[in-house]
Amino acid sequence: MAGIATLLGRAVTSPLVLIARVLDPVLRLWQRRTGTGGMIALFLLPNMAVFGVFVIIPLILNFAYSLTGGAEILLGDRRYVGPEQYGRLLDCRNYLEPLSCREDQFWTAVRNTTIFVTFQVSLMVTVSMITALILNRNIAGRGFFRAVFFFPVLLSPVVVGLIWRWILQRDGLLNLIVTTFGGNPVVWLNDRFYAFAAAVGVSTWAHMGFFTLILLAGLQAIPKDLYEAAEMDATPPARVFWRITLPLLGPNLAVVLVLALIKGVQIFDEAYVLTGGGPGTATMFMTQYIYEVGFASILRNPGLAAAASILMGAVLVVLTLVQLGLSKRAERARER
């Protein structure tokens, strides 16, 4: 293991050193002219420039976009319409009934995303929690099994989507299993209910390994002597779980919950490759709505997409602030 680490470290460092060596004479001159302060600025410049141009400027421009109308993509060609796009998104007779809204697609996406997040996050937290608890036991081959659950995390969303599309197709593996047990084959992804369930299940399959790792790290940080004391008192396992494990894991569990929420709200890639949002709009989620209204559809309306993304961003900011607060608390709990 150490061999690979050293080798890899050397392999990635040497091209960097090579580039740096080439730049050396120029930067020596730069330091002579601007001093250490100039060098600090130079060290920070590339990163800050990228953040500035590709994150901060777009963030500001997003508000400008949301106040303009028309199908033109470049901001300069667009006309100012004020808060019209927000009005259009929020124009609704009954918020629970997407078809009664002016932007029924938006509200369908909102509804789908809400249902998706509810089920996916509950499933994700439950499954990762069980897996983490099991991996925390004194079992043979623990390192191997920890790796097993992590495998899908590395796969690209396109690969994940295609693998499952292939399993769920009419002549696929799932139908082989279903017919072996005497059932009738189903075209899973053509059915609104099954397609939605597939999106929930596949995204859980793809990401649960990540959350399992965080929970496992939390479990391993719980002092062992607590368990030893419980064992000496012959405390029943269920009680150990409710009285020791859960309270001490609480902060980690909360972080995982909110992190899963943040990721769940943004669901796009694997669901898009798996179902394409269909059948109909049964699995169209927020990010897909933004993508299609902003770029893909014939009736594209970047202003509307920007307004929708700002509304989604507001939800995410709230969730992120909650998460930051919880992580701080988790860290403090660990220090104690």
Next chain:
Amino acid sequence: MSRILTFLTRRRGHGGRWHWTDVVTWVWLVGGTVLMFGPALWLISSSLKGPAQLAEFPPTLLPYVQEVVTVEGHAQPLPLFAVTLDDGSTRVMAQVRRVGANAQMIDPANPAERLNVPIANRTPVRHVGVATSNYTDPFLAFDFLRYLWNSVFVTTVATLLTLLTNSMAAFALSKYRFRGRDAVLLVIVGTLMVPLSVILVPLYSVVSATGLMNSLWGVILPTIATPTGVFLLRQYMLTIPDDLIEAARMDHASEWQIYWRIILPLTAPALAVLAIFSVVWRWNDFLWPLIVLSRRELYTLQIGLNTYAGELNVQWHYILSMTVVTMIPVVLVFVFLQRFITTGIAGAGVK
């Protein structure tokens, strides 16, 4: 053997007896292993089947190839079938052609005699084997090689630039005290909170304004400044003693030399971890390249695959094999370097 069994069934604190939780544990672990690896193995097995076999139901677990035979008087090799005759006996025969629900069969040993057999009475003679053309065809006929190259280019260049810019920023933020340092750190934390889907529309506009639309650089540049990377490297650099830097300054080393002669080599382990992360991220990127690249010859593997899979007439036998090829680098990372990533995530909670 028995020692292995004892090791595998070793229990803690129950006096060697199996507790119900042990049963649950192993059912969960074995079931999980099947569920996590099974789909990928199914993909690999399917990718080795020919188009005719892929259209079959029920599908077989292993790929098979039809046996063929060369018969005098026929230019093409003929497929072999086991034919059940009217009297109930079975013979292995070669199929000349199929007409409706009947097939014309000949005995390879006696090519003159032709037999008309209903297709329901014949089953193909097959053996386990692979359809390698699924893998060779895309390399020759499609833009697949082009996509592969684009993906390799984007991944390599983006990773190199990520390491360079992030290590520079991390160096400045860990080894210098200057006014506004906390503000810079705050900006970096802030960017962590801005997901791509929220700034999709204006980011497109910025990329077009900078002339990076439909260029691989438009895919690379927005990704190279990763907050995660800066934090990971900074955390590591904070552990490097400042005495080393002071000593180098005594020897009249420039700040840039301190960065690349001292800091970079010492940060190698953290750089390696970030490199693995970056390779996986960039190789797997989907939404952003989907927006930036609209010319086919610039597609990365992920975009190319999605386009093929979205066509009206999906050629699954090629898509499956290309999916396997797309999976290879990530599987290599998993097999050899998984430990670095998992410890990285467990330590920092980053993804």
